[in-house]
Amino acid sequence: MGYPQVGIHPQAGLHRWLTTTLSTNVESMFEELVAQAVGSRDAVGAVGAWARAENAACARRLAACADVLERHVSADGSAERENWSADNWNAAAAEIAAAQGVSLGVASHQLVIAWGLRKRLPKVAEVFAAGAVSYRMVEAIESRTRLVRDAEANAKIDAEIAARVEQWAGLSVAKIENAIDFWVDRYDPFAVRHAQTKARGRHVDVHVSDDGSGTAYVDALLMATDAEAFDRRLDAMAAAVCEDDPRTIEQRRADAMGALGHGADRLACACGRDDCEAAQLTVSSTVIHVVAREESLSDDTDVDLDGEDPPGPSREELLKMTVREALSPRAEDMPSAPADTDPAYLLGRGILPAPLLAAKLAGAAQIKYVRHPGDAPPEPRHRPSTALAWFVRCRDLTCRFPGCDVPADHCDIDHTIAYPAGPTQASNLKCLCRKHHLIKTFWAWREVQHPDGRVDWTSPTGHTVSTCPGAELLFPALCRPTAPVDPAIVRRAAEAPTDSEARGLMMPRRKRTRAQDRAAAIDEERELNAPINAARLAERDEPPPF
Incomplete structure (x- = not known):
C-alpha cells in the first residue's frame, strides 16, 4: 500500500521525503534505506544511513504492535473484556x-x-516510517500532544509537526519540547503540558548495578x-555513631x-567495641530473601568496604615511586585468594558476591535450608x-513468563496443568506474577513444563518461546530434574479445549476501563493546567508592548 500525499499549508515547507518517498511502497522504501546504508562508502555516511534504516525498522515494529492491539479490540466480545483486570x-x-x-511494562x-x-x-507516523526521525x-x-482532545485540532497539530x-x-530535548508545545498552543492552548505537572510523576526506583558488585542505585523524585x-x-x-566508626560520612548516609x-x-555503629552505646540497631520488621549456597555464608575472602582511602600505597609513597613502580601491584596490596564460593542472589x-554476603549480611541472617x-511423589493438596x-521460588527466582522479572517471593505458585487434573509437584509448579497468572489463565496461553523447570510457552497466535529457571546458572543443583x-x-x-469464556466469569473486574482512566487523567491534567494556560x-492576545 502506498502512503498518501500529506496536505499541509503551503507555507509549512514540504520536505523532500514528503514529495517523493511517501508515495512509494512501504517495503520498497525500507529496502532502499537498507541498500543506501550497505552501499555507503564512508563510515560517517554509513552511520547516518543505518540510523535512518533503524528508524524505519522501529516504525514498522511499532506499527506491528498497534496491529496486535487492533486484533484484540476488534475481536468478538472485546468490549466486555475491556472491564477485565487483565484486559x-x-x-x-x-x-x-x-x-x-522484554517486560510487560x-x-x-x-x-x-x-x-x-x-x-x-x-502523518508523524509517515515521517517515522520514512526513517526521517528517531x-x-x-x-x-x-507525550507532548497527549492532552489534545479535539479531533480537528489534533489533525492540524499532526500535520504541522x-x-x-x-x-x-x-x-x-528542551528545544524539541518547546517546538512541539508551540503547535499545541496554537491549536489547543489548554493542552500544553506544564512543568508543575512534574510533581505528579513522583517516584522511587531502585536499579541494581549490573557489574556484580552487589550495590544498587536509588533514583527518586520527591516533594522538596x-x-x-x-x-x-x-x-x-x-x-x-561514635568517632571510631570507620566509614566516611557518605558511606554512613x-x-x-x-x-x-x-x-x-x-x-x-561499626566500630566493633562492645561498650559502644551506638552499636545497637533496632529490630527490623522488613524481610528480604537471599538465595545462597551454605558455603558462601562463611566466605573468608578479605574485603575492605569501609573507609575513605582504598587499599594501596599512600599519596606520600606514590610521590617517591617511579611510574613503573606505581603501576605494578605490590604483594601486600594484593587481596587474598578468593574462596571457591558462588555468589548469592x-x-x-x-x-551478591559471596565476600560481601559474608561480611555484611551473614551474621544477621535467618537461615532456612x-x-x-528429587523423585518425591505429588502432594495431596492444591496448596504446596x-x-x-x-x-520452586528458589529454582525460578523470578516470574517465569517471558521477559518478566517480578521476584519470586512476590509471585503466585501456579500449577502448569491446572489442579486437580494437574498434580502438586515441582515439575508442574512455577512462579507467575499476578498479572501474568491472569493472562495465562484467561487469554488462552499454553505451556509445557519440563522436569528441569524449563517452560515452553505458546501464545494465542501460535508463537512459541521458552524460559529457563533463574537458578540454572547460579544454582544449577536446584535445576536437576524432579519427578515428571x-x-x-x-x-x-x-x-x-481452552475454556476461556467460562474463565472470564471469574476474571477480576476493573472499576473503570483503561480508556476511561486515560480520559479522566487527561481531563484532570487539563483542569490543573487551565489557570496557567x-x-x-x-497575555498573548494583549497588544504590544508585551
Missing part, C-alpha cells in the same frame, strides 16, 4: 513482550507510542519538603538509608507445602 491491552502487551523478550510503553501514532498522529523524537511528540519535525533532529526532611534524617543518623529500609530508627535485585525434592513452595508428571495427565491436558492565552 485487551494487557493481552496485547503480553504477546508483544514475549515476542521481544516496556511492551506497554511501546504500545502507548504505537497506539498514539496509529490513532492520533498518522524513536526519541516520536516519543516526545506523542510532520512538516517540520525532520528539521528538529539537532535540537536539545519531603526531600529536605529525608536529607536531614540521613545526616542525623550518620552523625549518631548510604547505610542509614538501608537501615530505614529495614525499619530501624538509628544506624548501628537477592530476589528481584540480582547477584532448601531441599531438592512450605518446603516445596520455597524450592504422569504422561497420561500431560496428554489429556494438551488435548483439552488561560493567563498565557490572555
Whole structure:
C-alpha cells in the first residue's frame, strides 16, 4: 500500500521525503534505506544511513504492535473484556513482550507510542516510517500532544509537526519540547503540558548495578519538603555513631538509608567495641530473601568496604615511586585468594558476591535450608507445602513468563496443568506474577513444563518461546530434574479445549476501563493546567508592548 500525499499549508515547507518517498511502497522504501546504508562508502555516511534504516525498522515494529492491539479490540466480545483486570491491552502487551523478550511494562510503553501514532498522529507516523526521525523524537511528540482532545485540532497539530519535525533532529530535548508545545498552543492552548505537572510523576526506583558488585542505585523524585526532611534524617543518623566508626560520612548516609529500609530508627555503629552505646540497631520488621549456597555464608575472602582511602600505597609513597613502580601491584596490596564460593542472589535485585554476603549480611541472617525434592511423589493438596513452595521460588527466582522479572517471593505458585487434573509437584509448579497468572489463565496461553523447570510457552497466535529457571546458572543443583508428571495427565491436558469464556466469569473486574482512566487523567491534567494556560492565552492576545 502506498502512503498518501500529506496536505499541509503551503507555507509549512514540504520536505523532500514528503514529495517523493511517501508515495512509494512501504517495503520498497525500507529496502532502499537498507541498500543506501550497505552501499555507503564512508563510515560517517554509513552511520547516518543505518540510523535512518533503524528508524524505519522501529516504525514498522511499532506499527506491528498497534496491529496486535487492533486484533484484540476488534475481536468478538472485546468490549466486555475491556472491564477485565487483565484486559485487551494487557493481552496485547503480553504477546508483544514475549515476542521481544522484554517486560510487560516496556511492551506497554511501546504500545502507548504505537497506539498514539496509529490513532492520533498518522502523518508523524509517515515521517517515522520514512526513517526521517528517531524513536526519541516520536516519543516526545506523542507525550507532548497527549492532552489534545479535539479531533480537528489534533489533525492540524499532526500535520504541522510532520512538516517540520525532520528539521528538529539537532535540537536539545528542551528545544524539541518547546517546538512541539508551540503547535499545541496554537491549536489547543489548554493542552500544553506544564512543568508543575512534574510533581505528579513522583517516584522511587531502585536499579541494581549490573557489574556484580552487589550495590544498587536509588533514583527518586520527591516533594522538596519531603526531600529536605529525608536529607536531614540521613545526616542525623550518620552523625549518631561514635568517632571510631570507620566509614566516611557518605558511606554512613548510604547505610542509614538501608537501615530505614529495614525499619530501624538509628544506624548501628561499626566500630566493633562492645561498650559502644551506638552499636545497637533496632529490630527490623522488613524481610528480604537471599538465595545462597551454605558455603558462601562463611566466605573468608578479605574485603575492605569501609573507609575513605582504598587499599594501596599512600599519596606520600606514590610521590617517591617511579611510574613503573606505581603501576605494578605490590604483594601486600594484593587481596587474598578468593574462596571457591558462588555468589548469592537477592530476589528481584540480582547477584551478591559471596565476600560481601559474608561480611555484611551473614551474621544477621535467618537461615532456612532448601531441599531438592528429587523423585518425591505429588502432594495431596492444591496448596504446596512450605518446603516445596520455597524450592520452586528458589529454582525460578523470578516470574517465569517471558521477559518478566517480578521476584519470586512476590509471585503466585501456579500449577502448569491446572489442579486437580494437574498434580502438586515441582515439575508442574512455577512462579507467575499476578498479572501474568491472569493472562495465562484467561487469554488462552499454553505451556509445557519440563522436569528441569524449563517452560515452553505458546501464545494465542501460535508463537512459541521458552524460559529457563533463574537458578540454572547460579544454582544449577536446584535445576536437576524432579519427578515428571504422569504422561497420561500431560496428554489429556494438551488435548483439552481452552475454556476461556467460562474463565472470564471469574476474571477480576476493573472499576473503570483503561480508556476511561486515560480520559479522566487527561481531563484532570487539563483542569490543573487551565489557570496557567488561560493567563498565557490572555497575555498573548494583549497588544504590544508585551
